[in-house]
Amino acid sequence: MAVHNYDVVVIGTGPAGESAAINAAKHGKRVAVVEKQPVLGGNCTHWGTIPSKALRHQVKQIMQFNTNRMFRDIGEPRWFSFPRVMDRSRMTIDQQVEMRTKFYARNRIDLFSGVARFKDEHTLLVRDRQEALEELVAQKVIIATGSRPYRPADINFRHPRIYDSDTILSLSHTPRTLIIFGAGVIGCEYASIFSGLGVKVDLINSRDRLLSFLDDEISDALSYHLRKHGVLIRHNEEYERVEGDESGVVVYLKSGKKLRADAFLWANGRTGNTDELGLENIGLEANGRGQLQVDDHYRTGLPHIYAAGDVIGWPSLASAAYDQGLNACDELLDRDYRFVSEVPTGIYTIPEISSFGRTERELTEAKVPYEVAQAFFKDTARAQITGDTVGMLKILFHQDTLEIFGIHCFGDQASEIVHIGQAIMQQKGEANTLKYFVNTTFNYPTMAEAYRVAAQNGLNRVF
16 A cells, blocks of 8 residues: 655645645645545535536526517527536536646646545545555645535435435436425525526425525515516425325425425535544544534644535535635644635525625614615616616615625626625725715726615715
8 A cells, every 4th residue: 555645635626625735735835635536626616516506607598598589589489408508517517627637737736536534643544446545644634525415314315306406417307396495595596597497496495584694685585586487485394204206206394285396306404524534533523414613723623634615614605615725724834814704695596696794684683873775786777788687786884984884785796796895895994984985986887886876875865
């Protein structure tokens, strides 16, 4: 068995693992990464962020084509199957893999394909698909193994019509009807995607509103537009059992209802990928969701073993994972680092949602005297040109100082638009003020111009 010595070994090649490995290599460390899958990129590239967002983009284009009056003058609406749309999305995945493979080669990072398991606190055994073993000895280890869909034991995921958010990507047909259990971010995104393809969707939510962490007005807007596209939302429901047969799936709810559809998608929770790491050999233990506990330096219970990304839980976003991996590596390099605590929310429903900062509910409960500045996309020239008139930008600010507390956006390009407000909010002192948007010239016509419109709207409310 070959033995290799490294300064840093990173387990996983998703956003957290990639940023950590490249950061260490660029600062002169001898680095190796271990990837369980035969290709690089992790869950983000192959089952999570990239596939679902690429799929969403294709569906959004189909929806625009089928509702655009100009295109109706030259032809009839078109119907596209899920497999055909997914094939187009895989082109993006292939491009991402090729690009990321070059990153590792250019930085001379050694790649090991296989499952990594701790032999002791500084030694990892890597077993490849041919059962061959290699031993990696590391001064520092970064665990960035990500997460996978949580699968309750009482649901038969081997049934050909029962899916989770990973296996749904291999769906070989377009169901006429679909039941989605779980109305979190993933469930809402897939409800948008499938309803955009003309599938009748039942979205089952165990809570009393969608995405309750969002600003209430934004959550209400999402509910309205999902329903407008044919999604039936069922709140405050729990499943009793799920039964699949040759022609479909029946879901029995604890409320006494029973629902039937061609297919069933479980989208309720995720589990950290720690079960194969051999944590018991080094005295570490994951929590009930398979996640590792870290301190504000990204260190686990062992000071030379770090963890970052979905495997540590909140916020479980690719954007945050990249920064967590980068900063975990900066800490072990004795460089300046930060603990990632403030991240924008990006939800790729149709239309999309993004927010940063506090909500109206939070400010009201804290008795902060805030005011609302808002701009509706239907009133902006750029949205009228593109036809993406659904949505709004909302800025929450202090009535007296004009300090900005929160940015909430719903509509086309929301995940891009929010960054302008985020940049201003993170300025120190008086630099964070609503006046910036009034005193700055924005390109016209643009979606960014909504900040100027909203700011003027908000200032009109101040007395």
